[in-house]
Amino acid sequence: MYCWCCNAVARSSFQHYIAQDAHFLSHFAQAYAAAMDKCTSQPQTNNPSNSTDKTNGPAALPVLSELLLRVHTELRMHGGYAAHWGVDMKEGFKPSAATRAYTDFLMEVARDPQTSVAEILAAMIPCSRLYGYLGCQLAAARAAPAAAA
Secondary structure, X not given: OHHHHOOOOOHHHHHHHHHHHHHXXXXXXXXXXXXXXXHHHOOOOOOOOOOOOOOOOHHHXXXXXXXXXXXXXXXXXXXXXXXXXXXXXXXXXOOOHHHHHHHHHHHHHHHOOOOOHHHHHHHHHHHHHHHHHXXXXXXXXXXXXXHHO
């Protein structure tokens, strides 16, 4: 994390990351879109133990829409990085085995007509939590030198 934060990552490693992450994010966007479709096409669940459950049905649409918008913003940022750093994300791009395994799993869950919005979101949680953790680590690494000064 520290090398990433201090711009001490090899160019080829950064290029690889940008291409893999853009591939991942495009699938994440598709999963959010599938969840939004299910909000309007599946009957809303009525969970008597939790009357505030809004993981299914139209009430979830604004939140999912905002999350999808943020993924598209991130994809545009990756496009800018790709152009600046000479990353070709189309021709000859191959996702790594780990990226492929996760995105294939995510699409299998998202495209299954029997899965619910909650199940799609559950499939997305590991990566969402990882990105949140990494973001906090980067913020702390950037703040540490400033605090020491």
